[in-house]
Amino acid sequence: MSEHEAPHPALALDETTHQRVRLAILAVLAEATECTFAALRDQLELTDGNLSRHLRVLEEAGLVELRKTFAERRPRTYLRLTRAGRAALRAQLDAMEQLVHRLRDRTDD
Amino acid sequence: MSEHEAPHPALALDETTHQRVRLAILAVLAEATECTFAALRDQLELTDGNLSRHLRVLEEAGLVELRKTFAERRPRTYLRLTRAGRAALRAQLDAMEQLVHRLRDRTDD
Numbered sequence: 134m135s136e137h138e139a140p141h142p143a144l145a146l147d148e149t150t151h152q153r154v155r156l157a158i159l160a161v162l163a164e165a166t167e168c169t170f171a172a173l174r175d176q177l178e179l180t181d182g183n184l185s186r187h188l189r190v191l192e193e194a195g196l197v198e199l200r201k202t203f204a205e206r207r208p209r210t211y212l213r214l215t216r217a218g219r220a221a222l223r224a225q226l227d228a229m230e231q232l233v234h235r236l237r238d239r240t241d242d
Numbered sequence: 243m244s245e246h247e248a249p250h251p252a253l254a255l256d257e258t259t260h261q262r263v264r265l266a267i268l269a270v271l272a273e274a275t276e277c278t279f280a281a282l283r284d285q286l287e288l289t290d291g292n293l294s295r296h297l298r299v300l301e302e303a304g305l306v307e308l309r310k311t312f313a314e315r316r317p318r319t320y321l322r323l324t325r326a327g328r329a330a331l332r333a334q335l336d337a338m339e340q341l342v343h344r345l346r347d348r349t350d351d
Contacts, residue, residue, distance in 0.1 A: 229342055
């Protein structure tokens with residue numbers, strides 16, 4: 134492997150969107166216009182703390198936006214992908230697809 | 243989202259093989275019969291410590307095997323995928339491909 138070789142496509146994966154929980158959050162939100170914190174937590178089998186931690190990373194990256202409101206006088210948080218979030222997920226899917234195509238025939242016995 | 247919904251395919255991703263550095267290690271090793279620690283470290287732009295930490299996870303999972311030898315009286319470590327490692331990478335690629343197909347048309351503007 135000479136040092137002039139292009140960086141491996143696996144290195145192009147972005148940790149913000151590739152990390153397993155964050156990728157699952159982006160995936161669920163891509164399939165819903167909007168989703169409550171509780172529904173997302175339950176569907177992804179996460180704790181409140183774990184989901185909040187990953188949502189903060191996605192929010193700070195501008196990929197997810199939160200809308201806080203009240204339902205029957207109880208606070209309720211709605212989440213949705215931003216336009217940048219949808220574009221970042223598209224880039225993540227492209228990078229994964231590239232890796233699959235490159236490696237597909239390398240995993241036969 | 244009803245609670246009877248099947249778990250999201252993103253949840254099927256295995257952290258051992260999905261984690262970004264470990265996926266890159268498996269990818270590079272899938273494309274080489276064998277590879278030295280130094281070549282892998284340089285190609286993936288990692289530190290010795292970071293590469294060792296991830297290799298330990300892959301080795302304990304039985305996905306990578308190390309061969310220690312000497313070249314010009316200097317220790318040299320060779321790495322290769324095990325059969326289980328190749329199968330685990332194939333499963334990882336399948337899971338990524340499933341996610342790409344499921345989400346592809348959900349990321350258009």
